[in-house]
Amino acid sequence: MCRAARMAGSRMKLELSRVVQGRGRLGVLKELGKTGQCSLEVPGCLLHTHLGTVPHLTQETLRTLSNLPSVTQVTLSNIAEHQEVLEEFKDGVTKFAGLHDTVLYCSLHDPATPCPTGYTTNKTVSVWGSGGRIELTVAKFMALQKTVQPDWYQSMADGETWLNNTSRKRVRKSVDRTLAHLDECLLVHQQSQELEGVEVFGVVEGGDILEERVRSSRETAKRPVAGFCLDGLQTGSMDQALRTQLITAVTKELPEDKPRLLQGVGRPDEVLACVEAGVDLFESFFPFQVTERGCALSFSFDISLDPELAVLELDEERGTSGETQQNGDLNPDDQSLMTSFEINLKDQRYKDDFRPLVEGCVCYCCQNHQRAYLHHLLVTNELLAGVLLMIHNTAHYHAFFSALREALANDKLDVLKTRVLGESGGRQKDLTDTDKSE
């Protein structure tokens, strides 16, 4: 047990500067990476990538963005099919992808792409690559980690509990299997010289059943892991009220000094609620999803604005959208649905709108291009649309997290929530009001 603790224990240190029960934690996750040089502010998010590439972006276009997270996320769903190549390459995914100065985190699934269910067994989980399903035993999972050479990874887990009406029995199985997988992973980990210095996160399961969530948390917390992934709570699996309740119960059982990473949740309203419930880290796949539907993040998180002006601005964007503000709460299959945090640039109204995507945004897209141009690119199916939208959406999203941390530091979380969510949660605006305000 002691040996395991030394080899798979925590070198990363979570330094919290503020902890307020029910209001979230603020701090820095330090000594990340094998060199221990990197840090990540929390609450924060990881940089979501496909095989080390931020979707649509080459390093040249990525470099137009500043203040990106120091931790890059790759997923086994993109990597598994390249195991042979990586084995021959020998130097790990970071080098393979031409990345430098980044901490690499390896997750199991890609949060942006829900995968088919029904293929998980007692001993295996499956990921879907470009060529189809790849089945992973713990042995294969760990072999993959050795070729990926991440700085940190989540242990193998069974999180197939997000479907409606998952039986209690099934949920219990997912908790049991996940713990078994964790123990096996740790065993292999401590015996692998290649994984020395690499950190492991345990995965908390339990579906929507409180007792199972508590059980999973308690048990996982007993293992020598560096932090915790919260699984099976992704957008679309349950409403936020239940999610908050479950996360609150879970974090009560977890040690304060270890980070909590929530998987599959990225919408700004959900992020805010989950931060309050005690989550430290998120995956940043949401900007990609917004990009894929031809939309641009436009919600405001600027709390320095005159509140009256702020409300008018907010209403102008929301009220004239004429689209339902569903936000896809309870429908995991409809994550392609636009949310109230974005504008749909395919809409005719943007055809001759020569303003930037978001006034005041300093990203390359907003500094160089207009809504009318983006509209044109989308209507004509041009590849540049994805590039420009990804740049903007990434910049906007990470700036939101920055604002979130600042709000926490200055005790202004409520103000931020109002700003982001709107006074009445995004009501439709009367068109005559728009005329008056002009």
Place this chain on the structure above:
Amino acid sequence: LLSVKTESKALSPLALRVVAECPVTKARACDLTLPHCAVSTPVFMPVGTQGTLKGITVDQLEGLGCQICLGNTYHLGMRPGPDLIEKANGLHGFMNWKRNLLTDSGGFQMVSLVELSEVTEEGVKFKSPYDGKEILLSPEKSISIQNSLGSDIMMQLDDVVSSTVSGPRVEEAMHRSIRWLDRCIAANKNSDKQNLFAIIQGGLNAELRKVCLDEMTQRDVPGFAIGGLSGGEEKNDFWRMVTLSTDHLPREKPRYLMGVGYAVDLVVCVALGCDMFDCVFPTRTARFGSALVPWGSLQVKQKQYAKDFQPIDPECQCHTCKKHSRAYLHALFKSDTAAMHHITVHNIAYQLSLMRSVRRSIVEGCFPEFIRTFMKRLFPSRDLYPGWAVDALASVNVTLE
């Protein structure tokens, strides 16, 4: 007389200075001054059909050293339309490209893309693919759209006939193109800012081409394109028409060979006296994973590159080659569009670098040697040299051993 000539040059939106001429071939290296910036020729112009260069930002394009690229009048005329682009400060303003733009007339798309209704003296009648409405593209309409686009170089509307067609239709089209040139010249509202190029037609018929050349060179246009070629005709006929054309085009005006972009074709046609080229090939083929290299091309998506940890071209200076291996790009093609962008960047870099090397060798007086080295690198053996290229080069005194 001299002072009048100089004065008109200063007012003209185009000036060509021949920097060097190859003493052996008909190649020239020139400095072409256009409204937005200077262009070094010989030049390859990447094609950004719909006001974008396929996944590459304007900053990236500028960074690659591109001084002029193409926009397409037919496509942009359909979507988003000339009125909107005019509101956006022209195509330059709309796509935020600060250097030069060349727009074609829309004529070629008539032949290649659209259900052709009718070609009459008036213009080309066709059905819009978006709403089925009948549209007439006349010389006046084409120039009007191009005036709205504000391109630095505009092309006349020509009566385009496929190069595989022969007979009276070719002659009819050639004569009509001359008449349409005159109508285009008359219709150009911005002759002080936008250059209208004529397009020499005549198919593969030397006599017809000669007639066209004689007539069109009498018009006061700032430049000439050689059209009606690169459409699937025999290469042996192709090069003969190119060299015939450059023989009869004025020295002090640029010669633009339309639709040519394969490396061999570029090098040979520079030797035959052409200055400017455009082609969708390099950027289109990139999206299929085909990377252009001095020894041919490399299909990155093929299995053999899965474990190849070299860059596409170890000597290439582009970002793709400096950062990534063939193996990584091969893998990336399975998960993200960025793989296409990497290859697009590389292919543009390849084309522009090739032209820079060609220019340098002309300026340094060693173009024939350059040609020989180039051919040796591209083809594994002498008997694989394309016959037409050997003949074409021989016609300008370059023998390949």
